Amino acid sequence: MEQVPVSLWTLVAGIVVTAISIWIGQNHTLMPVQASLQAPLVDGFFNVMFTIAIALFLVVEGTIVVFLIQFRQRRGDDTDGVPIEGNLPLEVFWTAIPTVIVLLLGIYSVDVFNRMGGFDPAGHPHSAAHVAQMPGSAIAATLSDTSQATTAPAIAPTIGIGASPQTLNKPADLVVDVKGIQYAWLFNYPDSGITSGELHIPVGADVQLNLSAQDVIHSFWVPNFRLKQDALPGIPTELRFVATKPGTYPVVCAELCGGYHGSMRTEVIVHTPEDYKSWRTENQIAQKQNLNQVVAVNPADLSTSEFLAPHTHDMGISAATLESVVIGQK
Numbered sequence: 001m002e003q004v005p006v007s008l009w010t011l012v013a014g015i016v017v018t019a020i021s022i023w024i025g026q027n028h029t030l031m032p033v034q035a036s037l038q039a040p041l042v043d044g045f046f047n048v049m050f051t052i053a054i055a056l057f058l059v060v061e062g063t064i065v066v067f068l069i070q071f072r073q074r075r076g077d078d079t080d081g082v083p084i085e086g087n088l089p090l091e092v093f094w095t096a097i098p099t100v101i102v103l104l105l106g107i108y109s110v111d112v113f114n115r116m117g118g119f120d121p122a123g124h125p126h127s128a129a130h131v132a133q134m135p136g137s138a139i140a141a142t143l144s145d146t147s148q149a150t151t152a153p154a155i156a157p158t159i160g161i162g163a164s165p166q167t168l169n170k171p172a173d174l175v176v177d178v179k180g181i182q183y184a185w186l187f188n189y190p191d192s193g194i195t196s197g198e199l200h201i202p203v204g205a206d207v208q209l210n211l212s213a214q215d216v217i218h219s220f221w222v223p224n225f226r227l228k229q230d231a232l233p234g235i236p237t238e239l240r241f242v243a244t245k246p247g248t249y250p251v252v253c254a255e256l257c258g259g260y261h262g263s264m265r266t267e268v269i270v271h272t273p274e275d276y277k278s279w280r281t282e283n284q285i286a287q288k289q290n291l292n293q294v295v296a297v298n299p300a301d302l303s304t305s306e307f308l309a310p311h312t313h314d315m316g317i318s319a320a321t322l323e324s325v326v327i328g329q330k
Contacts, residue, residue, distance in 0.1 A: 017058045025051025035224040035249055035270065037242040038116045038161075042226035045112050052101060117240055120162030160211070160229045160238040172208035172240060174201060180211070180218030180231040182257060183264040194283045199268040202276035203246050209239040219255035222268055228254055243270040 025047050034040060071081075113119070163170065176199065177188040187196045201207050211220055213231040220239060221228040224247075229239040253264035271279060 013062070017055055017062070021051050021055035021058060024054050031226075032224050033245070033247075034226070035243060035245040035247060036222075036226065037244055039224070039226040039244075041112045041115055045108060048108065049105065052105075115164060117162040117164045117167075118160075120164075120168060120240075158210075158236045158238045160240075161227060162208075162238050162240050164240075167206055167240075170206075173205040174207045175210065176201075176207065177210045178212070178220060178231065179214055180220065180253065180257075180264075181214045182216065183253075183260040185218075185220070185251060185253075185264070185266045189280075192280060192284055194280065194287060196283070198266055199251065200276065200279055201243055201268065201270055202273045203243050203270050204273070206242055207240065211237040211239060216257050217255050218253050218257050218264070221252045221254040222249055223252070224249040225268075230255060243268075246270045246272055246275075 028047075028050065030050075031043055031046065034043065163172075175190060177190060178199070179186045179188070184197065185199075187199050188194070189196075199209075209220070209229075211229055211231040213233045215233065217233070218231040219228060220231055225241055225243070227239060227241055229237050231237060248267050248269050251266045251268050253261060255261075257264065
């Protein structure tokens with residue numbers, strides 16, 4: 001029986017490895033549901049890297065298994081192995097191939113970064129409220145002077161993910177100022193005055209987040225959007241994206257920021273345009289009512305028990321006990 005040539009075995013193995021790696025690389029379930037326009041770009045790059053990793057794993061581990069079987073020590077064989085000094089073509093091959101792969105992945109990653117808007121935010125205008133909250137910023141000092149606030153440009157150099165090439169030089173549909181503090185995210189909508197502990201956005205809108213941090217470095221990460229950007233004290237950063245699927249998605253701080261870092265979580269809620277308008281209207285009315293109540297109530301006009309009543313739960317006593325204590329002091 002004629003022996004099958006090694007080259008033919010190599011060809012068959014190459015075809016099998018290629019088919020398996022491509023199938024696994026394109027059909028895995030490692031990533032969460034895509035929910036932004038940027039997510040497919042990141043997933044496409046990840047799938048290519050994962051496909052290459054699977055192929056390299058199969059080639060390396062498969063070669064080891066074959067060599068373990070074919071070149072194992074036979075019973076009664078006490079001779080030395082064949083001395084091999086080296087193989088220049090093989091060494092050039094296994095050096096050149098990874099080099100080419102890394103270069104191509106680098107070019108691909110730069111293209112993805114550019115298409116997501118990574119090359120845009122070099123000198124982007126931010127809202128006055130966002131720039132004013134930057135500690136130690138000369139622009140913040142300027143904006144704090146009301147006599148100059150109307151003339152000083154609210155512009156600060158930023159880093160992050162900005163407008164894509166398709167939306168370059170176009171203003172975002174929605175701008176939200178995001179501040180990270182230990183251990184929460186605060187979202188302020190400059191156009192409506194709404195402040196929330198959750199991010200609410202309409203589906204399909206071009207959203208720009210102006211990120212800042214009050215104390216230490218935080219990192220704003222939405223896994224379903226495939227987007228993550230650091231929030232830095234004193235340095236404005238930006239994150240611009242388009243949500244494509246209504247739903248509620250987790251927001252995680254991905255930078256170790258203190259003892260309760262693990263609890264620094266919130267949600268981004270992607271509404272339909274109609275639901276977003278309803279949410280915005282309801283919150284504007286609610287915040288106006290709260291403001292009117294605060295202005296209308298003068299603490300000097302309240303009795304001691306009325307003043308302390310909202311805090312009885314935190315004090316660990318009942319309202320009746322508080323009333324009796326106050327009466328006893330009179």
